[in-house]
Amino acid sequence: AFFWLVSLLLSSLIWFIAVKASDPRDESLQKGLLIFGVMFSVLLQEAFRFLYHKLLRKAIEGLVALSEDGCSPISIQQMAYVAGVGFGLMSGAFSMINLLADALGPGTVGIHGDSQLYFLTSAFMTMVLIFLHTFWGILFFHGCEHRRWWEITAVVVMHLAVSGSTFCNPLYVGSLVPSYLLMATAAAWAYLLSGGSAQNLRRFLLCK
């Protein structure tokens, strides 16, 4: 969570400087800058995920060196999961919490002609992002562990795609549907990587 926060900080710093240095009245420029800010932020987040992975690697080595039986009390997969959850929670919290605070107060959604489904779609979008961050954490770490660069690039591309799809808002079908599809893909992929299989799933569902 802390690492995500730092990446957010840096990316907003860049955006802020860019905005201050540009003409505030030029609408399309502002929009362009915003898009640039979003993409840059996504790239920074992934970079920080990578840095976090390196840090955790060192930590695991330390733990292994200290432990009695040569294996660390927490595996890298668990760390990947936790890292993903941390990223997701922080990102979700930052996206949602102001909305929630405003939702407590009086008001009408979309009174100025905006979409009336604003709160709902924000909630769904945040949820899908949190899940996605968790799965991306697992995929990313797995890719880093086994040196499969295509996995890492797949994660980055997915993230860019999801963020890019939100540019279609308020045409919600353009952003929510692809995001959920991507989430299902990422979920299945992460599940397979973590050692799951169709048999496991069936056994679990049938409570064997």
Place this chain on the structure above:
Amino acid sequence: MITFMNNSDSEEEPCNERTSLMSAESPPVPSYQDGLQASEAGEVQAHRKRRTGRSRSPNNIADGDMSDSGVPVRESALENEEEELTLKYGAKHVIMLFVPVTLCMIVVVATIKSVRFYTEKNGQLIYTPFSEDTPSVGQRLLNSVLNTIIMISVIVVMTVFLVLLYKYRCYKFIHGWLILSSLMLLFLFTYIYLGEVLKTYNVAMDYPTLFLVIWNFGAVGMICIHWKGPLQLQQAYLIMISALMALVFIKYLPEWSAWVILGAISIYDLMAVLCPKGPLRMLVETAQERNEPIFPALIYSSAMMWTVGMAKPDTAARGPSQQMWDAAEDGREDHRSPSHTDSQMSETRSPVPTRPITSFEELEEEERGVKLGLGDFIFYSVLVGKAAATASGDWNTTLACFVAILIGLCLTLLLLAVFKKALPALPISITFGLVFYFSTDNLVRPFMDTLASHQLYI
């Protein structure tokens, strides 16, 4: 202020039951304790203690594990094992400190966001005489710096005073001081707080009920903090007191002064704990020489061990003086505590505000718990509360400061495990918190607001 690792050997000995918890593990304790009295064991003990220092594990589970591993460790003095145990329990201790710090912050933020009273400007304390309602920015900055200088010097003077009292063994004075300040905190501030909360929610309460509630709350608090009580109740009271104190600070410190004071006090903390002539360090060393625990009213301890069946004559004798020793210990451990205590004392114009007494006689060194000064709680909560109060009504800033402080606390505990001596808990967390506050408020907020208005997600 200080996360302190107990170096004193007195920890092992004073298995006084200060509170009547924990009787399950008493049987193994005496033997272990006796064994520990052996000279070489003592060193290992001290070493182990030093390692674990402030950490105390939750009573029951750790007890069993510890006593088993205690004997071989004692004999072989395996540093590795100790280190490993330190690290293994280190994570547990981090969590054990996260929970109270989080709770304190939640209470403060919830109060700030809902009760108007604590964000209204109703005057300032005498320790910050310069007003900030000045026409020019430079003047305002100057005033806040002057306020800070006055506040810090008051804190330093009080800390030195406390150290002198401790050095010349004026335990009764210190003890009375602590009791008076905790009295004031528990009764007066609670009364004000309760009154404001009731006003906010428009709930009517008659005076007899109010008197009954406050009397019970205060009396139980006094007993819990200064004498014996269940561990969790003690911790709860300590958290509540810290929250109350933090709320007072948030209300009465003017804006810029508050930030400058936060920065200055973390620098002071760093110096007071680490410099050889720093008052807090002298307090710690004196207490260590005398093998006494620091004041219980000044620190929060995450775990306590006490044996019920240890009815030794010396422990009985130590009973009454234990309080003061604990208090002294707190002062030490907290390094910051005394300063905080001082500041608080100045604030409340009363004796040292009761800092949570966390000193528990560690029964065994296995019982590792981490101790954190109450002053640390208070200043963390002040930072987060100020962020909640003044950050343009933005929750992101509050959340960012919260995460920053917790990460700082993690790092401090990590350093504690590495250095194994008393460390100031303020500097890292407060630095992170301040950096994140200002950057989130000025940089991240416009970015996130723009994103949210277009419903873009990153």
